[in-house]
Amino acid sequence: MKDFWDERYSKKEFAYGENPNEYLKAKFSGIPVGKVLFPAEGEGRNAVFSATLGWDVFAFDQSEEGKKKAKILAHKNGVPISYTVSDMEHVNYPQNSFDALVLIYAHFSSEKRKEYHQKLGSLLKKGGY
Numbered sequence: 001m002k003d004f005w006d007e008r009y010s011k012k013e014f015a016y017g018e019n020p021n022e023y024l025k026a027k028f029s030g031i032p033v034g035k036v037l038f039p040a041e042g043e044g045r046n047a048v049f050s051a052t053l054g055w056d057v058f059a060f061d062q063s064e065e066g067k068k069k070a071k072i073l074a075h076k077n078g079v080p081i082s083y084t085v086s087d088m089e090h091v092n093y094p095q096n097s098f099d100a101l102v103l104i105y106a107h108f109s110s111e112k113r114k115e116y117h118q119k120l121g122s123l124l125k126k127g128g129y
Helices: 002-009 022-028 045-052 064-077 113-121
Strands: 035-039 056-061 082-085
Touching: 002 064, 022 045, 035 045, 035 113, 045 056, 045 064, 056 064, 064 082
Parallel strands: 035 056, 056 082
Antiparallel strands: none
16 A cells, blocks of 8 residues: 555645645634644645644654655645654554544555554543544
């Protein structure tokens, strides 16, 4: 899958555009800013948007090309994001360390989905979003 996403994100235009997901925009308008994780973030449109709101943003994706585009978009918007190239199997963040977790169009295999959601859930602080 890494090759698929690298090829998709290697084009000049952003595959999903540069604007954030509308659902994310609506949800983030009502919760306090904190530390947020974006798994399978792709080209970074949602992570960058969150950083413009003041969130401390962490993101990861298996695509190196996705990271490159995310960094370009972050620079264009004048915001910092921490972006790691990793798949779900190898990503390693401390448990209970995020105030929010955002999954938008995260493509996990049906065999691994439950395991991955449990792993990601363990990264949220008590009462996290």
